[in-house]
Amino acid sequence: MAKRAAPEINAGSMADIAFLLLIFFLVTTTMDVDTGITRILPPPVKNKNENVDVKERNVLKVLINSHDLMLVNGKPANVSNLTTKVVEFMSLHPNDKSYPQVQEKFIPLLGKKVLMSKGIISLKNDRGTSYKMYISVQDAIAKAFNEMKDQQSLKYYGVKYDQLVDPNKIKVINKLVPIRVSEAEPENVGGQ
Amino acid sequence: MAKFKTSKTKAEPAINTASLPDIIFILLFFFMVTTTMRENTLMVKIKLPEATQVQKLQKKSLVAYIYIGEPVNKTLGTKSRIQLNDSYATVNDIPEFVTKERQARNEAERNMMTFALKVDENTKMGIVTDVKQELRKANALKINYSTRKVLKR
Numbered sequence: 001m002a003k004r005a006a007p008e009i010n011a012g013s014m015a016d017i018a019f020l021l022l023i024f025f026l027v028t029t030t031m032d033v034d035t036g037i038t039r040i041l042p043p044p045v046k047n048k049n050e051n052v053d054v055k056e057r058n059v060l061k062v063l064i065n066s067h068d069l070m071l072v073n074g075k076p077a078n079v080s081n082l083t084t085k086v087v088e089f090m091s092l093h094p095n096d097k098s099y100p101q102v103q104e105k106f107i108p109l110l111g112k113k114v115l116m117s118k119g120i121i122s123l124k125n126d127r128g129t130s131y132k133m134y135i136s137v138q139d140a141i142a143k144a145f146n147e148m149k150d151q152q153s154l155k156y157y158g159v160k161y162d163q164l165v166d167p168n169k170i171k172v173i174n175k176l177v178p179i180r181v182s183e184a185e186p187e188n189v190g191g192q
Numbered sequence: 193m194a195k196f197k198t199s200k201t202k203a204e205p206a207i208n209t210a211s212l213p214d215i216i217f218i219l220l221f222f223f224m225v226t227t228t229m230r231e232n233t234l235m236v237k238i239k240l241p242e243a244t245q246v247q248k249l250q251k252k253s254l255v256a257y258i259y260i261g262e263p264v265n266k267t268l269g270t271k272s273r274i275q276l277n278d279s280y281a282t283v284n285d286i287p288e289f290v291t292k293e294r295q296a297r298n299e300a301e302r303n304m305m306t307f308a309l310k311v312d313e314n315t316k317m318g319i320v321t322d323v324k325q326e327l328r329k330a331n332a333l334k335i336n337y338s339t340r341k342v343l344k345r
Contacts, residue, residue: 012209014213015209015212015213015216017213018213018216018217018220019216021220022216022219022220022223025220025223025224025227026223028227029223029226029227034248034249034252034255034308034336034338035246035247035248035249035338035339035340035341036243036246036247036249036308036336036337036338036339037243037245037246037247037336037337037339038247038249038306038334038335038336039335039336039337040333040334040335041324041327041328041332041333041334041335042328042333043328043331043333044328044329044331125317125321126317127316127317127318127321128316128317128318129316129317130313130314130315130316130317131241131311131312131313131314131315131316131317131320132241132313132314134317134320135241135242135243135313135337135339136241136242136243138243138337139243139244139245139339142243142245143244143245146245
């Protein structure tokens with residue numbers, strides 16, 4: 001005589017229980033990935049009267065007023081052409097006086113000296129500037145630096161910056177294209 | 193002859209649903225693992241500005257959030273406020289907030305902390321700058337301006 005099969009536990013409602021839990025987690029889940037623009041603030045100034053001497057030609061002054069209008073080196077500009085202006089400004093022109101100075105720098109990981117621009121982007125905003133405008137300017141500048149990183153990366157490794165995997169290579173590119181943005185102390189001209 | 197019935201049942205065999213719970217459980221585990229419960233209830237209105245060149249925030253455990261925006265509660269006016277943890281704060285509370293957040297972290301990781309600024313896009317820069325200056329004084333130098341990612345403006 002064949003063994004009688006033990007009566008099976010009815011697992012039909014198991015799915016329902018799992019569904020209930022699933023729906024709970026589906027509803028409570030927030031899948032927002034936090035994204036943003038990361039910046040390093042300059043360390044606090046110990047001596048307020050100490051001014052770092054930077055040559056005029058090495059600085060690209062970006063000013064934003066309380067009406068969200070922008071001046072780049074004294075001329076009106078807008079966000080859409082800021083990126084090209086920054087890339088142009090940071091490009092290497094050793095013999096042209098209207099561009100920033102260049103200096104040779106030794107990159108240990110690369111094992112040779114390379115020319116680097118001494119240019120600095122100086123970003124100054126009013127207290128009345130809107131945050132939206134400020135971010136779009138930061139974004140445009142970040143875009144310029146990312147383009148330059150892509151250029152260097154293509155030159156040395158043949159791939160774009162975000163496709164680099166080797167952390168050493170990423171380090172080299174970050175050394176080659178330092179993010180030279182200085183944020184001056186804010187001014188209160190236009191009022192809040 | 194009736195002993196071996198070649199039982200040709202007429203009814204269609206039911207689809208075996210025994211593995212359905214397993215499938216659901218897999219989904220369930222996925223959502224359980226990826227779920228992050230909101231830590232703070234927002235007391236300020238925040239519509240993040242858009243940007244194209246964004247990076248993902250690494251290591252969420254090392255991030256502390258500072259919210260700035262108009263209060264949700266209309267009776268408090270429309271002036272931008274700072275929210276730290278679960279309460280409104282002023283600029284002067286930031287150093288204390290920074291020390292507290294630092295102390296809550298592992299000693300080895302304290303220097304790698306990021307302070308994410310979640311600021312409404314209509315906020316004026318004045319208050320943001322004040323916060324930044326306080327962060328500088330408190331030596332919290334790595335900051336992140338939270339933005340929404342868009343492909344093109």
